[in-house]
Amino acid sequence: MSVHVIGAGLAGLAAACQLTELGHHVVVFEAAPHAGGRARSYFDKQLGCRIDNGNHMLLSGNISALSYLHRIGARRSLLGPAEPIFPFRSSKTGEAWTLRLNQGSFPWWIFSRSRRVPGTHVHNYRALLRFKRARPEDTVTGLLSTSGAVYNKLLKPLAISALNTMPEEASAMALQSVLADTMERGGYATLPRWARIGLSETFIDPAIDWLRAHGAEIRFGERVTELHPGQTTVIATPPWVAAELIPGLTVPTQFESICNIHFKYEMPPGEAGFWGLVGGIAEWVFARPEVISITISAANRYLDITHEEIVRRVWAELVKLFALSPEIPPHRILWERRATFRATPEQMKLRPNTRTSNPNVVLAGDWTDTGLPATIEGAIRSGNAAAMALMHPIC
Numbered sequence: 001m002s003v004h005v006i007g008a009g010l011a012g013l014a015a016a017c018q019l020t021e022l023g024h025h026v027v028v029f030e031a032a033p034h035a036g037g038r039a040r041s042y043f044d045k046q047l048g049c050r051i052d053n054g055n056h057m058l059l060s061g062n063i064s065a066l067s068y069l070h071r072i073g074a075r076r077s078l079l080g081p082a083e084p085i086f087p088f089r090s091s092k093t094g095e096a097w098t099l100r101l102n103q104g105s106f107p108w109w110i111f112s113r114s115r116r117v118p119g120t121h122v123h124n125y126r127a128l129l130r131f132k133r134a135r136p137e138d139t140v141t142g143l144l145s146t147s148g149a150v151y152n153k154l155l156k157p158l159a160i161s162a163l164n165t166m167p168e169e170a171s172a173m174a175l176q177s178v179l180a181d182t183m184e185r186g187g188y189a190t191l192p193r194w195a196r197i198g199l200s201e202t203f204i205d206p207a208i209d210w211l212r213a214h215g216a217e218i219r220f221g222e223r224v225t226e227l228h229p230g231q232t233t234v235i236a237t238p239p240w241v242a243a244e245l246i247p248g249l250t251v252p253t254q255f256e257s258i259c260n261i262h263f264k265y266e267m268p269p270g271e272a273g274f275w276g277l278v279g280g281i282a283e284w285v286f287a288r289p290e291v292i293s294i295t296i297s298a299a300n301r302y303l304d305i306t307h308e309e310i311v312r313r314v315w316a317e318l319v320k321l322f323a324l325s326p327e328i329p330p331h332r333i334l335w336e337r338r339a340t341f342r343a344t345p346e347q348m349k350l351r352p353n354t355r356t357s358n359p360n361v362v363l364a365g366d367w368t369d370t371g372l373p374a375t376i377e378g379a380i381r382s383g384n385a386a387a388m389a390l391m392h393p394i395c
Contacts, residue, residue, distance in 0.1 A: 001232055001390075002025045002027070003025070003234060005027070006224045007237040007241075008028050008032075009037030009365075010380055010383070011365045011379040011382045011383040013028075013207040013211070014068050015384070017211060020211055020214045022387070027217040028219065029219050036199065036203070041200035044262070047291070047332055050198055054199075055194070055293050058194065059182045059191065059193065060084075061182040061189030069202065072210040073206055079196040083100065085099065087099075092278075098271070098272075100114070100115040103187040107183075117150060117154050119153075120148070124149070127148075130144065132176065134171075135172075136173060139171065140170045155167070156278070160298050161295070163298075164256045164339060165343040173348070174348060177373070178372065194274070203376075233361045234362055234383075234390070235362070236364040236386070239365065252350045252367050255337070257299040258296065258299055260336075261310070261314055261332070262294075262332045262334075263318075267324065270287065275321075280317045282295075282318070299335070312328065340373070343373045353368070354382070362386040366379040
């Protein structure tokens, strides 16, 4: 069977690899001159170094993503600490702490004052059990008290980064799906991992090489504007493009932005190589060779602030927390306006299934109903599901 895959982002590449491995001839169409979509790297002439267009972290419980990397021979291109640790600092108070999960499935770390969130007690973590009873209409803050340290120092930053939506609006069920795949399975499923060199070197370039080596065709700069009747097709485009290709298709309609700032500055990576920040604008800090990379999720709330002011305020936070030079170094700010769909209960209901009314056409993308929010794991899971849907049509 010959299959056309429209879109060479992670979802499309995952589907293409799965179908190719099953012995089918695959042709990947990508409108851009490069693959990767929102997960790629490039050489920035202004900074004089290679940067990612955004920061993405995997956890060891992201089985679909890790299996994808194993297939394309890139599993060893990941970097991360040997233990499930998550260092945090408060931009307001300067307080520093490290969440240290244990490797086993029983969370005995909550019984250790030095491992859990400071200012919390064992009984505070019962709040996590409420997510198991979440209903489709529940929001994160609708289930939790927002005054305690567990919320402000753990669940709030986790919800914002995993769902790219503010907790007041974010779906509690979406957050529960993340917790179920990671923290609930224990520390062995929460080891943080990220690309050693760059997103393209880990997720994209090895996949393109693998596909070509196995007979697939990759066509860059070719935009598909209509579907060919009878052609088996995987649509792995953004949702608004998919809706143009399939009139009447229901897709999410509201989106959240992500802001990433790369500073040409080196600092020691610390114990983990990254930090979570609470109480300020910056939320995650990655200490990479030559560059400090900052992520601000759910960034629609800052759209009225100029780029210059965002950079100034973020650097001021870093100076305070890490004793850096007060002079702002060369930097690049990247603002993805429609980074993900907004993970609200209302938008979650608009996510379509993998199958469409046409048995020859299936959907892939982190915006489809994967059971997860819009993450790398969700994108790759959607690509795998699209490939298998074509292999097992409903009669």
